[in-house]
Each structure stands twice: as structure tokens, then as C-alpha cells.
Amino acid sequence: MAAQHVDRRAPIAGETKMFGGESFDFDYESLWCTEGRIVEEFEMNQPVPPYLFAFAVGELGSREVGPRTKVYAESVPAVLDAAAQEFAGTEEMIRQGERLFGEYDWERFDLLVLPPSFPYGGMENPRMVFLTPTVIKGDASGAQVVAHELAHSWTGNLITNKNNEHFWLNEGFTTYAERRIVEVVQGEDRAALNIGIGWRGLNEEMERFKDNMEFTKLKTNQEGVDPDAVYSEVPYEKGFQFLWRIERQIGRPAFDEFLKKYIATFKFKSIDTETFLDFLKANVPGIEKQVRLGIVD
Numbered sequence: 533m534a535a536q537h538v539d540r541r542a543p544i545a546g547e548t549k550m551f552g553g554e555s556f557d558f559d560y561e562s563l564w565c566t567e568g569r570i571v572e573e574f575e576m577n578q579p580v581p582p583y584l585f586a587f588a589v590g591e592l593g594s595r596e597v598g599p600r601t602k603v604y605a606e607s608v609p610a611v612l613d614a615a616a617q618e619f620a621g622t623e624e625m626i627r628q629g630e631r632l633f634g635e636y637d638w639e640r641f642d643l644l645v646l647p648p649s650f651p652y653g654g655m656e657n658p659r660m661v662f663l664t665p666t667v668i669k670g671d672a673s674g675a676q677v678v679a680h681e682l683a684h685s686w687t688g689n690l691i692t693n694k695n696n697e698h699f700w701l702n703e704g705f706t707t708y709a710e711r712r713i714v715e716v717v718q719g720e721d722r723a724a725l726n727i728g729i730g731w732r733g734l735n736e737e738m739e740r741f742k743d744n745m746e747f748t749k750l751k752t753n754q755e756g757v758d759p760d761a762v763y764s765e766v767p768y769e770k771g772f773q774f775l776w777r778i779e780r781q782i783g784r785p786a787f788d789e790f791l792k793k794y795i796a797t798f799k800f801k802s803i804d805t806e807t808f809l810d811f812l813k814a815n816v817p818g819i820e821k822q823v824r825l826g827i828v829d
């Protein structure tokens with residue numbers, strides 16, 4: 533479903549002005565209006581940052597797996613059936629997410645299973661998450677990747693990091709939220725195992741960056757740095773550890789209440805680490821005396 537498809541029509545002369553067509557160094561207007569061209573018009577009601585904008589084009593089919601979820605894949609019945617079976621529990625995860633983090637604000641939560649060349653486990657494009665086909669194993673274990681991408685519906689897509697130096701606000705919160713969802717739908721043992729695997733991964737990253745400690749921080753200085761070169765599990769797992777530490781300090785009920793308020797306050801906004809810390813200190817008085825908030829930098 534993704535963004536809402538509103539029209540399929542012929543191009544209209546002059547409309548390229550809307551997207552700055554006159555500033556191109558070729559005749560965009562003539563190209564736009566070439567005979568036989570079709571314009572597909574989509575509407576997206578919720579604001580999103582540009583990195584969440586994606587296209588998928590292909591020979592696709594779909595299966596309905598829940599009241600707000602269809603799974604899309606290459607139009608091969610066996611692939612669609614396997615995907616529908618793997619993700620049958622999606623609606624239950626969305627409901628648990630809403631219970632923990634507040635209403636699901638994107639209306640649809642569709643899934644698109646991509647060809648094997650897709651280089652990531654998943655990508656949290658709002659309204660339609662992209663997934664690698666390797667998550668379909670036939671035992672519903674792919675749910676964990678879906679839990680992560682779903683968690684982004686609140687942390688990352690609703691509240692977005694202002695720039696890549698604050699990436700932990702997206703991924704640390706999402707790793708925390710993912711594990712809370714996994715804990716409810718797959719059990720405490722599974723969530724605990726994931727925490728253990730994450731901790732080991734974090735230690736390996738600390739070793740990798742031992743001569744470049746900047747990238748073991750949550751908030752990083754990336755001036756002149758290619759973000760891909762310093763991409764690691766640190767923002768995910770250290771971010772998780774930081775939030776989990778606060779949860780254990782103030783207790784789960786208080787932390788859950790704080791999280792809901794944080795999400796409701798900053799939804800559809802981009803923020804930085806300082807904004808989060810100020811909000812934390814204002815809403816959990818005395819926290820700076822109980823937890824070393826300075827570890828973020």
C-alpha cells in the first residue's frame with residue numbers, strides 16, 4: 533500500500549515548475565511531456581525525513597496477513613504463501629507496540645519481501661517495511677527483524693535523529709523497543725538471549741575501535757568522516773544498554789510512562805542528544821545523580 537496512490541494521468545504542461553524544472557540544464561519540460569508518458573501520483577499524509585523515502589518496482593503480488601498488513605513479494609504463489617505464514621503474527625506485534633509506546637500513527641504496516649540482492653536485513657520505510665528474503669525460514673523467527681522495523685515506527689520514524697551524529701537516538705531506542713516487543717511475543721528467554729548476543733557484539737566493536745575511541749561514543753563527531761566507514765553496533769547496543777540502565781534505575785513502570793511521554797512530545801520531529809537529555813532530566817528529576825548521563829559523549 534505504502535503512500536496512497538491518488539492518480540494515474542497524462543503529464544500537464546507547466547507542472548515541472550513545481551519541482552524546479554526550470555533550473556535544470558536540459559529541457560525538463562519537453563522530457564516530462566513526451567508523448568506516451570504517464571504520471572503516477574501518490575500522497576503521503578505523514579511527514580518523513582528523506583532517508584525514509586524509497587521506491588520498489590517489480591512484478592509483485594500480495595497476501596493479507598492482518599487488518600493493516602499485507603505482505604508483498606515477487607508474484608510467485610509459493611513465495612507469497614511462505615511470507616504470509618512467516619509474518620502471520622504481525623498484528624499482535626503492532627498491538628503490543630501500541631500498548632508500550634502509544635498509538636500506531638502510520639495507518640498501514642505493510643511488508644515487502646525483496647529479492648536476495650537486498651543488502652540489509654530490513655529497512656524501516658514508513659507504511660511499508662522492506663525485508664530480505666533470508667528472514668523467511670519457515671519457523672516465524674523472522675518476526676524478530678519485523679519487531680525491529682516495527683519499533684522504528686515510534687523510534688526513528690516518529691522521532692528522528694537530527695543528523696547521523698545522533699544516530700543512537702534512532703537505533704538505541706529501536707533496539708530497546710524491539711526487545712520489549714520480542715519479550716512479550718516470544719518470551720523473556722528469547723529477549724535475554726538477544727541482549728546477550730548484543731552485548732558480545734558491542735564488546736567486539738569496542739575492540740575494533742580501540743584506536744579510535746570517538747566511535748565508541750553514543751554521540752559522535754563525524755565531521756569529515758564517511759558515516760558508512762564508522763557504522764557499527766555501538767549506537768544500537770550501547771544505546772540499548774544506556775536506556776536499559778535508566779529503566780533499571782527508575783523501574784519499568786516509570787520508564788514506560790517516560791517513554792510514552794517522550795514519543796508523544798517529539799513525534800514527527802527531528803531531535804538531537806541534548807534535547808533528549810534535557811527532556812529526561814526535566815521528567816525524571818535527579819536522574820543525573822543516579823546514572824552517569826555523561827557517557828553519551
Ligand SMILES: [Zn+2]
Pocket residue numbers: 680684702703706
Ligand atoms: Zn534499525
